[in-house]
Amino acid sequence: MTECFAEILWARVDGPAKKWLERVWPGAGGRDAAPSSVQFRAAFAGCARRLRDLPLQAGDVRMLSDAGVIVGADWQLDNVARTALLLRALSLLPGEEQAAFVRQVYLRGDFREQAAVLQSLSFLPRPEQFLELAIDACRTNVLDVFEAIACENAYPAAMFPEAAFNPMVLKAIFLAVLVGRITDLGNRATPELKRMVVAFASERRAAGRAVPDDVDLIVNLDAA
Numbered sequence: 001m002t003e004c005f006a007e008i009l010w011a012r013v014d015g016p017a018k019k020w021l022e023r024v025w026p027g028a029g030g031r032d033a034a035p036s037s038v039q040f041r042a043a044f045a046g047c048a049r050r051l052r053d054l055p056l057q058a059g060d061v062r063m064l065s066d067a068g069v070i071v072g073a074d075w076q077l078d079n080v081a082r083t084a085l086l087l088r089a090l091s092l093l094p095g096e097e098q099a100a101f102v103r104q105v106y107l108r109g110d111f112r113e114q115a116a117v118l119q120s121l122s123f124l125p126r127p128e129q130f131l132e133l134a135i136d137a138c139r140t141n142v143l144d145v146f147e148a149i150a151c152e153n154a155y156p157a158a159m160f161p162e163a164a165f166n167p168m169v170l171k172a173i174f175l176a177v178l179v180g181r182i183t184d185l186g187n188r189a190t191p192e193l194k195r196m197v198v199a200f201a202s203e204r205r206a207a208g209r210a211v212p213d214d215v216d217l218i219v220n221l222d223a224a
Contacts, residue, residue, distance in 0.1 A: 004063060004064065004067040004069070005064075005080050005083045005084035005087060005123070006084045006087070006088070007063070008056075008060045008063060008064070008077075008080050008084075009021070009077070009080050009081050009084045012054065012057075012060070012077055013051070013077075016050075017050045017051060020046065020050055021050070021081075024039075024042070024043035024046065024085075025043075025085075025088065026040065026043075026085065026088045026089040026091075026092055027088065027092050033092070034089065034092035034093050035089055035092070037101060037104050037105070040085070040089050040101075040105065041104075041105055041108055041109070043085055044082055044085060044086075044105060044109065044113055044116075045109070045110070045113060047078040047081045047082050047085070047116075048078060048112065048113075050078075051076075051077045051078040051081050052076060052077075052078045053076065054076055054077035054078070055076055055077070056071070056075055056076060056077060056080070060077075060080070064080075069123070070152045070153065070154060070183060071152075072119065072151070072152045073152075075119075078116070079116055079119060082113070082116040082117075082120065083116070083119070083120040083123060086102065086105070086117070086120050086124060087120075087123065087124065089101070090102070090124060090125055091125075095125070095126065098124075098125065098126070098129060099129045099130060099132075099133070102117060102124065102130060102133065103133050105117055106118075106133060106137075111142050111144055111145055112144070114137070114142075114145050114148070115144055115145050115147075115148035116148075117133075118134065118137055118145070118148040118149040118153065118155075119148050119153060121133075121134055121149075121153075121155045122153070122154045122155045122158065127155065127158075127159060128159060131159050131160075134149055134155055134156065134159065134160070135160065135164045137149045138150065138164070138167070138168045138171065143175060143177070146171070146172075146175065146177070147177060147181075149168075150168055150171075150172050150177065150181070150182055151172075151177065151178075151181035151182060151183075152181055152183065153183060154183050154184070156168060156182070156183070157182075157183050157184035157185070157187065157188055158184075162188075162190060162192065162193075165188055165193075166190075166192060166193045166196055168182075169182060169185070169193060169197070169218070170196055170197065170200055172214075173197070173200065173212050173214050173215065173218075174200075176212065178214065179214045179217060179218060180214075180217070185218075185221070186221050189218060189221035193218065194218060194219050194221075197215050197218045197219060198215075198219060200215070201215045
């Protein structure tokens with residue numbers, strides 16, 4: 001997985017952007033030198049100025065899809081760059097330091113950087129170590145950040161316990177985020193999730209408020 005993101009990134013950058021990437025690439029200053037949190041965050045943020053608005057090419061999307069990556073419709077080269085940077089940095093860090101490192105990158109980033117971290121979680125080493133961060137991210141009221149963890153992202157279906165997955169689905173309905181964008185929802189549609197959704201719909205009707213069509217979609221899913 002590391003090679004996939006890095007291969008696409010290095011094949012696409014050239015000129016000043018490539019020189020910048022060579023300078024900030026984790027470990028560039030020494031074969032086994034792990035970056036400090038401050039150094040890495042500067043590189044992570046720099047992707048916006050250096051690589052944003054560079055669309056992925058059809059071959060890039062195909063390579064990512066073949067590797068099992070769900071490529072969001074809004075992905076650009078900076079998404080790939082940030083995942084490649086995270087993978088490289090974590091490869092230089094002891095396992096016990098990785099979760100704290102990723103959490104700091106997330107907490108200190110802007111909304112787009114936070115979204116990039118969340119979109120990367122499934123591809124990072126020992127993804128279960130980032131579960132607390134991912135669940136916390138579902139509490140955000142920033143739509144782009146919420147969509148980064150809830151939509152076109154395999155992490156929640158693979159890692160979230162029911163007590164975290166179900167509220168995420170309800171929040172998606174509340175925020176008018178199409179639940180069809182939640183990866184593997186059909187396999188996580190338990191009777192408890194349906195009960196919660198029906199209760200939510202009943203409360204909306206009692207208050208004279210519209211009920212989203214996604215309520216019926218979930219209720220009609222086959223229970224896992």
